Every structure is written in C-alpha cells, then in structure tokens.
Amino acid sequence: MSKKPKKSVEEAAIKPSKEFSAKARIGSLKEYKKLYQESIDKPATFWAREAKELVWRKPWKKVLNWKAPFAEWFVGGKLNVCENCVDRHAEGPRKNKAAIIWEGEPGDKRVITFGQLQKDVSRFANVLEKNGVKANDRVLIYMPMVP
Numbered sequence: 001m002s003k004k005p006k007k008s009v010e011e012a013a014i015k016p017s018k019e020f021s022a023k024a025r026i027g028s029l030k031e032y033k034k035l036y037q038e039s040i041d042k043p044a045t046f047w048a049r050e051a052k053e054l055v056w057r058k059p060w061k062k063v064l065n066w067k068a069p070f071a072e073w074f075v076g077g078k079l080n081v082c083e084n085c086v087d088r089h090a091e092g093p094r095k096n097k098a099a100i101i102w103e104g105e106p107g108d109k110r111v112i113t114f115g116q117l118q119k120d121v122s123r124f125a126n127v128l129e130k131n132g133v134k135a136n137d138r139v140l141i142y143m144p145m146v147p
Helices: 018-023 029-041 043-051 081-090 114-130
Strands: 056-058 062-067 070-075 098-103 109-113
Touching (some): 029 043, 043 070, 109 114
Antiparallel strands (some): 098 109
C-alpha cells in the first residue's frame, strides 16, 4: 500500500484574493518569511520598528537589554495598554468596527464595537476606583469565557 506524500503548509494553505492581500498588513507568505527572518536576525531593529505602531507615554531608551537568560524589552519606556488596545481605536475611524466577535452554542453571537468596549472598560475602571484601587495597584480579575 503506497502512501501519498503529505502536503507542506505552503501547499495546503488557501491563498487569499489579490484584493484581500493588497489590504493586509502582511500581503504574502514571502513577505511574512522575510519579516520573520528579520525578527530572528535583527530583533532590536525589527521590534523598534514594530513598536512605533504603539502610543508610548514615555519613549524607551534601549530596545533590548539581553543578559542571558534574562531579557528586558523597551527599557525605560512606558505605555498604557488600554490606550493602545481600546482608546485609540474607539476615538478614531474604528469606533463602530468590531473589537470582539463572540460566538457560542448553539449559534449565539455577540459583537462588541470599539466604542462599546471603551464605555464598558471605562465603567469598570470607575467601579475599581470607587473601591479604592489607585494607579500602580495590582488587580486580579477572573473573567468567564463569555462577553
């Protein structure tokens, strides 16, 4: 009994349309491989460029401080996760675009836009503040798998 050779990932992948690729941040497998290799060969250069896509409250002084086995990234830099993940999208052209698409059983679906998410996050931040949580406090939140 002969076995068919397995397809490689490249052969098994479904190629997107030219229109989709033209709008994508990374438009081809070739471009992806080039970026991946740069991230391996020149990590500081690669990540410095990628980090410019974020809003920094305080710029970093050094991209990577590597002292095996420890690594410090973006030394001296400060950013706000909510500002980068929610606010900058909710306050721009993506306000009414989907931030979260949840699908459950049997066919339940909920779409939360960046604008809605910002309101929910703000409301929850106010609850934390009213309960005495201050800047730099650490908070642990257990969240279910549903929005």
